[in-house]
Structures are given as structure tokens and as C-alpha cells.
Amino acid sequence: MAEPIRIAILKETEEGERRVAATPETVGKFIKLGAEVAVEQGAGDGARMSDAAYAEAGAKVLTGPQALDGADIVLAVRAPDPVVLAGAKPGAWIVAMHDPYQRGERVAAYAKAGFEALAMEFMPRITRAQSMDVLSSQSNLSGYKAVIHSADTFGRAFPMMMTAAGTVSPAKVFVMGVGVAGLQAIATAKRLGAQVSATDVRSATKEQIASLGAKPIFVETVEGIEGEGSGGYATEMSDEYKAAQAELVSEHIAKQDIVITTALIPGRPAPKLISDEQIASMKPGSVIYDLAVVQGGNVEGSKPDEPVEKHGVTIIGYSNTAGHLAADASALYSRNLYNFLSAFWDEEAGKPVLDEEIGDAVRLTQGGAIVNERLRGAE
Structure with missing residues (x-):
């Protein structure tokens, strides 16, 4: 009988990253599959998951180098620097969000080191992979939190309030981009009592917006813009559509209290949706939340992790x-990883064996080379 496969869970090293790639719940499930699990000391601290809870679930709680010793699979939220992976077995799987378009040098380093990098953000959007989709699980929370952050920054009430002293009007919230994050933002803003509207380049989202009780705001003068590419992701808009959308948004945005932008295109800078001129048209005290800020932002002048005030708008x-x-976020992400690995668990081999459809989609490196077709196309 083959030796049990060893899974290592590392403490995240990127500044501000408090998530962890496995919880005591998923650790216990991996052990039931027959794996040995090692967790780096303090890995769950940022998510309020103690070393004692991992130990109780059956994991060995060890220092960083010890946790990696002989690891066949390394689970992480953000792909770690290959230098810190010394001790993992040659050919070990590094299962994480790799940000491969922005971190091509790191992907090349994984290939050189002989690791097999599996990018969870490349999970195909097909029915059987829905429970493995980390982008959806994390975007859902991001859409919710964007509204909560915005409400806190706005400093006024969201719902209509009728009092003896007078009536407080509901906040007007406009969501731009109706993917997973956008739909959750709409739902959250509605639950808080706001007057909500939304737009997207994909005409199919009109019904989704309306079903959540929000008003669809769509360009009707430009025909044939579906805006949806493979896998349900948005594609780049045509110049004609961009111009028509800018005009529509300019009229609508001036009346809004809060705008939340969520537009991303895989492998490309985020499309600019809101210009300085449009910001200037908004009421002082209004708030814009740019969920695409890491990829260049949808909003002119937005900065990651740094509030910017322009024309009285935050x-x-x-x-x-x-x-x-x-x-x-850790609970959902860790279940995505467990669902992914357990779906391919070969009981006879005592380890996961990926099939071609999903394996080829998520595998970045193998046998010392970059093998993913999406990355080759980006070169």
C-alpha cells in the first residue's frame, strides 16, 4: 500500500492577507480520505482559527519548514514564493490563486523548480466545477463587503425613514458590472433599503437585475452588443458601445449616492468606466467603490487601499x-479546494488524479515547463 499523501497548509505571507487555505473542517475531511495534513503554526490566526483546532481535527501543527517537509500538495490562498517551498517533494502540487497574468516570473520560477502549479482562478466555469470556483465564492463576499464599506463611508442612512421630524430619503446605489460580485452588491444594497440600479455589457443580465428588485440601466441605441465571452466572463466592449455607455452613465451617475464598479476582464487591465468628469458630476459626499482597483481600476484616480477624495466624492x-x-472567506475558499481535490481522489492511488478537462484548464506548470494554453497565448 502506498504511503499516505502529505498535504501542507502554509501561513500566508503577503501583507494584509488574513485568509487561510484550509480550515479544521476541511483538514478533517482530507484526513478521512487518507491524507496526512501538516499545518504551519499560526496559519489560521488571521481567520480566528487556532492551532489547537487544527490539532483536534487531526493535523500536525508544525513550524514552516517542518510543515513543508515531504509535502506532495501545498495549499495556499496566494501562491507563495518558490524559495519558501524548499522541503516540498519534487513535482509537488502548489494549489492556490497564482495571479498568473500579473506574476509571470513567479510561474516561470515554479516551472524551473519542478513544481506543478495549479491555478484555482483558472477553474473552468462548467456545471461540475461550480463547487470548486474560488472566484465566485470570494467575489460573492467582495460584493457584500463593498456595500458595507460604502455604507460606512457614506455616513448617511440607506433606507427611507419616516419620522415625526421628517423623512429621510433612501440612498441611491448604482452597480456597474453584474457578475457574482455585482449581483451580491445589488442584493445587499436592497436588503439595506437602498434604491438600486445596475448595468452590464451582457444583455442577459437584465432579467437578473430585475429579479433582485433593482432597475436595469442599459444602452438601447447600440444593437448586437452581448458582451459575453467564453465561460461567462465579460469581453472587451466595442468603441461604439463604450461611447454610448459613457453617455448613459454620465446622465445616471450624477443622481447617485453610491456607485460600485466590478468590471474585470481576465488577463487585461480593468476597463475604465468612470472618468474624472463623471466623478465631478456627482453630489458632494457621494462614494464610489472600485472592486477592480488591483487591476488598474474602473475609476479614474482610484488607488488600492487608499481612500481618494475628488470633487467631494470619496x-x-x-x-x-x-x-x-x-x-x-477562508471557509468558502477551503471548501472550494477540498471539493476540487476530493472530486478526483483515486482511492487505489491514495491521491487525486486530475482529468483532462479540468486538469488542463488549471495546470500552469508541469515537468519543468509552462504548459497552460492561456498563458502561452498571453506571451
Whole structure:
């Protein structure tokens, strides 16, 4: 019988990253599959998960180098520097969010070191992989938290309030980009009592927006813009559509109290949706939350993790919005990873064996080379 496969969970090293790639719950599940699990001391501290809880679940809680010793699979939220992975087995899987378009040098270093890098953000958006989709689970929380952050910054009430002293009007919230984050932002703003509207380049989202009780704001003068590419992701808008959208948004945005932008295109800088001129048209005290700030931002002048005030409007955007809900984000992310590995668990081999469809989609490096077709196309 083969030796049990060893899984290592590391403490995140990037500044501000409080999430962890496995929880005591998923550690216990991996052990039931027959794996040995080592957790680096303090790995769960940022998500309020103690070393004692991991030990109780059956993991060995060790120092960083000891946790990696002989690891066949390394689980992380953010892909670690290959230098810190000394001690993992040659060919070990590094399962994490690798940010491969922005960190090509690190991907090349994984290849050189002989590791097999598996990028969870490259998970195909197909039915059987839904429970493995880390982008969706983290974006859901990001959309919620963007509204909460915005409400706190706004400094006024969201719902209509009728009092003996007079009526407080509801806040007007406009969501730009109706993917997972945008839909959650709409739902959260509605629950808080705001008057909500939303737009997207994909015409199919009109019904989704309306079903949540928000008003769809769409360009009707430009035909044939579906805006949806493979896997359900938005594609780049045509110049004609951009111009029509800018005009529509300019009219609508001036009446809004809070705007939340969520537009991202994989492998490209975030599209600019809001200009300085449009910001200037908004009422003083308004708030814009840029969820795409890490990829260049949807909003002119937005900066990661640094509030910016322009024309009396506060622009905010965090580089890791989901990480502000570290416990829930870790719970969902770790279940995504467990669902991924357990779906391919070969009982006879005592380890996961990936199939071609999902394996080829998420695998970045193998056998000392970069093998992912999406990365080759980006070269």
C-alpha cells in the first residue's frame, strides 16, 4: 500500500492577507480520505482559527519548514514564493490563486523548480466545477463587503425613514458590472433599503437585475452588443458601445449616492468606466467603490487601499476585499479546494488524479515547463 499523501497548509505571507487555505473542517475531511495534513503554526490566526483546532481535527501543527517537509500538495490562498517551498517533494502540487497574468516570473520560477502549479482562478466555469470556483465564492463576499464599506463611508442612512421630524430619503446605489460580485452588491444594497440600479455589457443580465428588485440601466441605441465571452466572463466592449455607455452613465451617475464598479476582464487591465468628469458630476459626499482597483481600476484616480477624495466624492477600493471577511472567506475558499481535490481522489492511488478537462484548464506548470494554453497565448 502506498504511503499516505502529505498535504501542507502554509501561513500566508503577503501583507494584509488574513485568509487561510484550509480550515479544521476541511483538514478533517482530507484526513478521512487518507491524507496526512501538516499545518504551519499560526496559519489560521488571521481567520480566528487556532492551532489547537487544527490539532483536534487531526493535523500536525508544525513550524514552516517542518510543515513543508515531504509535502506532495501545498495549499495556499496566494501562491507563495518558490524559495519558501524548499522541503516540498519534487513535482509537488502548489494549489492556490497564482495571479498568473500579473506574476509571470513567479510561474516561470515554479516551472524551473519542478513544481506543478495549479491555478484555482483558472477553474473552468462548467456545471461540475461550480463547487470548486474560488472566484465566485470570494467575489460573492467582495460584493457584500463593498456595500458595507460604502455604507460606512457614506455616513448617511440607506433606507427611507419616516419620522415625526421628517423623512429621510433612501440612498441611491448604482452597480456597474453584474457578475457574482455585482449581483451580491445589488442584493445587499436592497436588503439595506437602498434604491438600486445596475448595468452590464451582457444583455442577459437584465432579467437578473430585475429579479433582485433593482432597475436595469442599459444602452438601447447600440444593437448586437452581448458582451459575453467564453465561460461567462465579460469581453472587451466595442468603441461604439463604450461611447454610448459613457453617455448613459454620465446622465445616471450624477443622481447617485453610491456607485460600485466590478468590471474585470481576465488577463487585461480593468476597463475604465468612470472618468474624472463623471466623478465631478456627482453630489458632494457621494462614494464610489472600485472592486477592480488591483487591476488598474474602473475609476479614474482610484488607488488600492487608499481612500481618494475628488470633487467631494470619496473613492475607495481594497486590494483584498474578501480578506476583510477572513473567517467566511477562508471557509468558502477551503471548501472550494477540498471539493476540487476530493472530486478526483483515486482511492487505489491514495491521491487525486486530475482529468483532462479540468486538469488542463488549471495546470500552469508541469515537468519543468509552462504548459497552460492561456498563458502561452498571453506571451
